[in-house]
Every structure is written in C-alpha cells, then in structure tokens.
Amino acid sequence: MDNKNHFCWYWLCNIQGLGNKRVEQLITVLGSVENIYHASEKQLRETTILKDKDIECISRSKKDTNIYKEYCELKKKNIRMITMEDEEYPKRLLHIYNKPLCLFVKGMLPEEDKPSVAIVGARSCSEYGRQTAFFIGETLAQAGINVISGLARGIDGAAHRGALHKGGYTAGILGCGVDICYPGEHISIYRQMEQQGGILSEYLPNTPPLSGYFPLRNRIISGLADVVVIVEAREKSGSLITADLALEQNKEVIAVPGRVCDELSCGCNNLIKMGAEVYRTPQDILDLLHFEVFLKGENDAEAEKNRRKKMRNLLAKSEEMLYSNLDFTPKDINILIEETGQNMSEIMECLVSLSLKGYAKEVSCGCYVRTQ
Numbered sequence: 001m002d003n004k005n006h007f008c009w010y011w012l013c014n015i016q017g018l019g020n021k022r023v024e025q026l027i028t029v030l031g032s033v034e035n036i037y038h039a040s041e042k043q044l045r046e047t048t049i050l051k052d053k054d055i056e057c058i059s060r061s062k063k064d065t066n067i068y069k070e071y072c073e074l075k076k077k078n079i080r081m082i083t084m085e086d087e088e089y090p091k092r093l094l095h096i097y098n099k100p101l102c103l104f105v106k107g108m109l110p111e112e113d114k115p116s117v118a119i120v121g122a123r124s125c126s127e128y129g130r131q132t133a134f135f136i137g138e139t140l141a142q143a144g145i146n147v148i149s150g151l152a153r154g155i156d157g158a159a160h161r162g163a164l165h166k167g168g169y170t171a172g173i174l175g176c177g178v179d180i181c182y183p184g185e186h187i188s189i190y191r192q193m194e195q196q197g198g199i200l201s202e203y204l205p206n207t208p209p210l211s212g213y214f215p216l217r218n219r220i221i222s223g224l225a226d227v228v229v230i231v232e233a234r235e236k237s238g239s240l241i242t243a244d245l246a247l248e249q250n251k252e253v254i255a256v257p258g259r260v261c262d263e264l265s266c267g268c269n270n271l272i273k274m275g276a277e278v279y280r281t282p283q284d285i286l287d288l289l290h291f292e293v294f295l296k297g298e299n300d301a302e303a304e305k306n307r308r309k310k311m312r313n314l315l316a317k318s319e320e321m322l323y324s325n326l327d328f329t330p331k332d333i334n335i336l337i338e339e340t341g342q343n344m345s346e347i348m349e350c351l352v353s354l355s356l357k358g359y360a361k362e363v364s365c366g367c368y369v370r371t372q
Contacts, residue, residue, distance in 0.1 A: 146170070153186075
C-alpha cells in the first residue's frame with residue numbers, strides 16, 4: 001500500500017464522529033479511502049450515509065495541514081500504521097464486530113500462526129491473583145503462545161511480566177495512543193515490550209487515556225485471542241466486558257475460581273456458574289487450544305518433592321516452619337505467631353530472612369505472603 005493511500009487512512013482516523021461502520025459503508029459506496037478524500041461535498045451528500053455536520057467536518061479536515069505533519073511524525077516515533085487493507089492486519093480481527101479501521105503499532109504484531117491467549121483481571125488484585133497471572137503468562141510464553149493483555153495495573157501487568165520473564169511474546173492493547181505509557185508505573189514493561197513484544201492501539205498517537213476508551217479496546221484484546229482467561233474480577237468488572245465480548249466472538253473463556261467470600265472472586269465464580277471453563281493449571285488452557293506441550297514440573301509430584309527438598313536445605317528449621325504456614329493470601333503476623341508458636345522477635349527475624357531469599361513478601365502493613 002502506497003504512502004498516499006496510507007495518509008488517506010490516517011486522515012480518515014482524524015475525523016471525529018464517523019464511526020467504523022459508516023466508514024466501511026463509505027468505502028463500499030465510493031470504492032476506496034482515496035475516493036472519500038477526493039470526493040466533493042455533493043458526492044458525499046449523495047451517498048446518504050453522512051449528515052451535514054459530518055460533511056462539514058470532512059471538508060474542514062482537508063484544510064488542516066497539521067494532519068499531514070502528524071502523519072509524517074509516525075516514522076520518527078517508530079510507530080507503524082496497519083490498515084484493514086494491509087496484509088499485516090491481524091486476521092483474527094477481520095472477523096470481529098466493529099473491527100478497528102487502523103492499528104498503530106510499536107514493536108511487533110502477534111504471530112498469526114501461533115495460538116494467542118488473553119489474560120485479564122482486576123486492577124486492584126490480590127497477591128494470589130498477581131502470582132497466578134504471572135505464572136500463567138510465564139508458562140504460556142514458555143510454550144510459545146502469544147500473551148495478550150491491556151497493560152493495566154494488577155492482573156494485566158503481572159501477565160505481561162510473566163511472559164517477558166520467559167522471553168516470550170506479549171502484546172499490550174492500549175486505551176490511548178501507543179506513544180503514551182499508561183499507567184506510567186509500567187514504563188519498564190512498556191520499554192521491554194517495544195523490543196520483545198508489541199504495543200497496539202486503534203487510537204491516534206497523543207490520544208489521552210480517557211475512561212470511555214478502555215471498554216472499547218477490550219474487543220481488540222478478546223479479538224486477538226483464541227482463549228480469554230479471567231484471573232480476578234469483581235461482580236461488576238471491566239474484565240467481564242472482555243469475557244462477554246469473547247463469547248460474542250465465539251472465543252473460549254476460562255476463569256480462575258476463588259473463595260466465595262472474596263469480592264475479587266465474585267465475577268470469576270459467576271462466570272463459572274454460567275458455564276465458563278474452570279482454570280486449575282495452565283494445562284486447562286492448553287487443552288482448550290488443543291495444544292500439546294510438556295510442562296516441566298506441572299502436576300509432577302516428584303519434581304515438587306525435589307524442589308521442596310532443595311528449599312529445605314536452604315532454610316533454617318524455624319524459617320521452614322514459618323514458610324509452611326504462609327500462603328498466597330496475606331496473613332497477619334499475629335496469626336503466624338498463633339500458628340507457629342514462635343514469638344514476635346523470632347517471626348520477624350524469619351520473615352526478614354525469607355524476604356531476602358525471595359520466599360516471602362510484605363504486601364501490606366504486618367501482612368505477608370509466600371512468593372513461590
């Protein structure tokens with residue numbers, strides 16, 4: 001596709017209020033985006049697709065020289081624009097409702113011939129949810145599967161980190177321009193994904209992260225995936241929008257179950273009640289993909305036994321006793337004192353040692369979790 005044609009697509013993306021469906025209708029009637037750009041007001045009116053205010057907006061935009069300047073800046077910013085007419089455009093998105101007209105990309109697109117799994121969930125997640133998302137992302141990446149998420153806080157970020165940790169591909173679908181890292185605290189993941197994965201958005205560069213954009217981008221997250229995994233979600237969670245969209249797109253949905261009394265598990269437990277698959281191990285996801293791979297240590301009692309034996313050799317007896325009482329859900333120091341019979345000074349000494357060795361972590365004041 002030549003630069004002139006690409007510019008016409010970029011120009012079209014700058015016209016507010018047209019909507020993807022009406023643009024597709026215009027292309028059908030007028031033949032191409034170039035024909036839309038060169039059409040007179042009379043020709044545009046004769047399509048009966050546009051209102052007078054839309055025609056005025058189109059005419060005004062043709063005189064806006066900033067649009068071409070911004071288009072020329074894309075290459076300098078290492079941003080590629082992929083239109084729905086390009087061969088590179090992801091095939092999975094061609095079949096979804098309201099498919100994006102263009103994608104702006106930093107890094108690489110997901111490989112078409114590899115399975116893709118979206119991992120999404122609560123922004124304010126628990127340590128259990130964070131560790132689960134990291135482990136799933138890590139395991140899938142190790143198996144050569146594309147990991148898709150939204151680069152949001154909590155579950156999304158953990159899934160990306162897991163995939164990156166194993167050197168796998170992961171794509172972040174943004175609700176803002178690809179030149180904006182949102183949230184800012186994920187800048188290290190963002191930078192790594194530019195090299196090792198991809199940052200994708202249907203929004204123009206410099207588009208701020210407005211709240212209304214995030215539910216819309218969820219259709220792209222589910223659209224790029226073969227399976228959608230919901231790790232943690234409240235009863236009314238944005239992640240459930242992604243699950244609904246996935247079902248509309250005939251994608252498989254699998255949910256991580258949680259405690260019935262936990263607000264963060266309400267959404268997942270409800271999905272399971274309504275028929276979603278239950279996540280127990282990464283093998284459950286691979287089964288949905290009809291993907292065969294040997295997961296080292298997965299459900300392997302001997303490997304687990306050896307791991308624990310090796311860990312015991314590294315830990316003092318008091319540390320091992322405390323570690324065995326820690327869980328992926330936070331425990332208060334007073335509960336640990338009661339369960340282990342150790343006094344406060346012993347508990348604190350062991351927690352500091354376990355934290356330094358990477359076996360424990362303080363997630364809130366006086367509350368600890370195990371990290372492996």
